[in-house]
Amino acid sequence: MRGEKFIAIMGLCWLLAGCNRHQSTLAPFGADAEAIRHLFIVMLVGAVGIAGFVAWLMRRAVRAPVGEMTHRKGMRLVLWLGGIVPTVVLLGLLAYSLPYMRPRPVAPADLRIAVDGEQFWWRVAYRAADGAPVLSANEIRIPVGRTVAFRLTAGDVVHSFWIPGLAGKMDMIPGRTNTLVVRADRSGRYRGQCAEFCGLSHALMALDVVAMEPAAFDAWLEGQRGPARGAVADVAGARLFAAQGCGGCHAVRGTAAASRIGPDLSRFGQRATLAAGILPMTTANVAGFIRHPQATKPGVRMPAFPQLSDAEAMAIARYLEGLK
Amino acid sequence: MTIRITWARAVAALLGLLVAGLLFAWSGVMNIAASSGHWPITDWFLHWTMRNSVRTHAAFSGPSDPADASGLISAAGHFANACAMCHGAPGVKPAPVMQAATPPAPNLAVNAREWTDKQLFWILQHGVKYTGMPAWAVQDRKDEVRRMVAFVRRLPGMTPAQYRALVGEPTPGTDLGACTGCHGQDGQGRGSPDIPVLGGQHPAYLLAALQGYASGRRSSAVMQQVAMRMQPAEMVADARRFAAMPGLGSAPTAGGAATSAARIVTQGLPARQLPACASCHAPGKPYPVIAGQRAAYIAQRLRQWRGDETVVDARKSHATMPVIARRIPEEMIDPLARYLAGSTR
Numbered sequence: 001m002r003g004e005k006f007i008a009i010m011g012l013c014w015l016l017a018g019c020n021r022h023q024s025t026l027a028p029f030g031a032d033a034e035a036i037r038h039l040f041i042v043m044l045v046g047a048v049g050i051a052g053f054v055a056w057l058m059r060r061a062v063r064a065p066v067g068e069m070t071h072r073k074g075m076r077l078v079l080w081l082g083g084i085v086p087t088v089v090l091l092g093l094l095a096y097s098l099p100y101m102r103p104r105p106v107a108p109a110d111l112r113i114a115v116d117g118e119q120f121w122w123r124v125a126y127r128a129a130d131g132a133p134v135l136s137a138n139e140i141r142i143p144v145g146r147t148v149a150f151r152l153t154a155g156d157v158v159h160s161f162w163i164p165g166l167a168g169k170m171d172m173i174p175g176r177t178n179t180l181v182v183r184a185d186r187s188g189r190y191r192g193q194c195a196e197f198c199g200l201s202h203a204l205m206a207l208d209v210v211a212m213e214p215a216a217f218d219a220w221l222e223g224q225r226g227p228a229r230g231a232v233a234d235v236a237g238a239r240l241f242a243a244q245g246c247g248g249c250h251a252v253r254g255t256a257a258a259s260r261i262g263p264d265l266s267r268f269g270q271r272a273t274l275a276a277g278i279l280p281m282t283t284a285n286v287a288g289f290i291r292h293p294q295a296t297k298p299g300v301r302m303p304a305f306p307q308l309s310d311a312e313a314m315a316i317a318r319y320l321e322g323l324k
Numbered sequence: 325m326t327i328r329i330t331w332a333r334a335v336a337a338l339l340g341l342l343v344a345g346l347l348f349a350w351s352g353v354m355n356i357a358a359s360s361g362h363w364p365i366t367d368w369f370l371h372w373t374m375r376n377s378v379r380t381h382a383a384f385s386g387p388s389d390p391a392d393a394s395g396l397i398s399a400a401g402h403f404a405n406a407c408a409m410c411h412g413a414p415g416v417k418p419a420p421v422m423q424a425a426t427p428p429a430p431n432l433a434v435n436a437r438e439w440t441d442k443q444l445f446w447i448l449q450h451g452v453k454y455t456g457m458p459a460w461a462v463q464d465r466k467d468e469v470r471r472m473v474a475f476v477r478r479l480p481g482m483t484p485a486q487y488r489a490l491v492g493e494p495t496p497g498t499d500l501g502a503c504t505g506c507h508g509q510d511g512q513g514r515g516s517p518d519i520p521v522l523g524g525q526h527p528a529y530l531l532a533a534l535q536g537y538a539s540g541r542r543s544s545a546v547m548q549q550v551a552m553r554m555q556p557a558e559m560v561a562d563a564r565r566f567a568a569m570p571g572l573g574s575a576p577t578a579g580g581a582a583t584s585a586a587r588i589v590t591q592g593l594p595a596r597q598l599p600a601c602a603s604c605h606a607p608g609k610p611y612p613v614i615a616g617q618r619a620a621y622i623a624q625r626l627r628q629w630r631g632d633e634t635v636v637d638a639r640k641s642h643a644t645m646p647v648i649a650r651r652i653p654e655e656m657i658d659p660l661a662r663y664l665a666g667s668t669r
Contacts, residue, residue, distance in 0.1 A: 200638060243610055248592065248603025261597045294642045301597055303647035 030166035117159030117172040120205040137263030143217035160196035200299030206277025227254020237319025286317035382446035390445035392470035395518035399475035400490035415484025461545035517620030523571025530563035585663035619665035
């Protein structure tokens, strides 16, 4: 008996995985996720109360002696508990929850971030009210306390944009632009995830989210403009990057590489993770990914480069890590 | 006396036969000497079985276009390298050593008439068990097999002079790896659409190709047969010699600059995630020179990389060119190859 209990408790341990502050609806850092959590708790408490009441009622009914209640009294009970009370409760809940569905208002001056879902990464473009868009990938930075409008599209198949700690899910649909307006309330580093099956590596399509203090964010965004810096961190790597044709798909601002097929690598070294939130950003990981991306992300659109030697791949990785 | 057949007796008789057969095999009395040949009835039975098998399998599996007569030179070269030893060729007797096999390889100048193109394709692709006829050395180069089918089809009636003209003469003294028979003394491929121009190519690429063929990393029965016999020093020398010849590198025709093929070369097709050819195939980059290459060769390589359309991409090679080749629209392969080849080829 003790053993069974132990196994039952251990079997529920996976629930603890929900107790993280990086990717959890129950650990919100944004106003919308906070509302979702509030609604969830209200619903949960109400549902537990109603379930308890129904259980109590059933227990009483089962134990009551035959003939305790007249037929007329019974019919009145059915009318009230089966018709009137549920209608009133559900209408009340509807009235209570409808205001939550009102979209957050967005002003023309608010920051707009275009996020485009691709197999299996995120194309990100910051469009401030003034200035040219700033391109990035797989990491989104947002200012705390300001309204941000995400313009969500998809390049190939349906994806879904979900940062559980910030707001609810929003589908990304090819040929259509969905808007998700959010406001972060607490700074920190968080995680998002594609929430619509999109191919072999759907589960490996994550997203880093950094909520920053407004002043720090403005400085950061300003720093994103202009050509990539630190491009000479590894001269041999820079030369290999150009010679091996990486610029056929990737862009590094300020160099000949300007293609928009794959992720923009201009500030690659600033990101904390590689391959859309899958691997820690280390030189060896980057080099390994360049040579055999399929080994990390099955179905990835990037071709493998097995013709590169270890030393060449490491040189390119060092160059990329130097782009900040 | 009558013997009644019962189930038990029938089973016992079958088991007895099985044991007797095993005993016969175990004893070693069976003579497997090639020198003694087959009894006529055994010979007839084995050939009858083989013909039936080829007929049936070829009917259900062969391609609809089993012969390709556009590249007889490389097929003849491979025939001289790999097949003539056993089968002989016009003006060339088979090696007596090989003719002492049981069964001896047939004279194709006679025998080829007995088979349809589809059946020849099946035999060349898969080989024949118990006869010494090997399968094609790589299974994913049907284009090579199709060229060989066309060549074998022409063997009846081919004169020794015609055969020698197809095979070509190796240059004495300088041709270390017997390359010029197919690739020509000028590295231009003797005008054959399936043989690439080698002149003007990067020597490092030619060397890597030879090493790839020799190790089997790059798939070709024809080239493997040659490359596997070359010494490392020969490979280096031949790669350098051919690379130094004039040939590739001429810029595509300016007149085609506005075509969609030209756009793929210079800009790619971003909507299909197809990078520009020129992002890798450009002067100063370590990738092979393709400007001025033969159009048919480029198209064949691209189609080879694309692979079988009925197999999902996830099960195919993810190396650089297979992935890129799969993103080129099928209808653009030939125009693209023609554009890269330029007006000269």
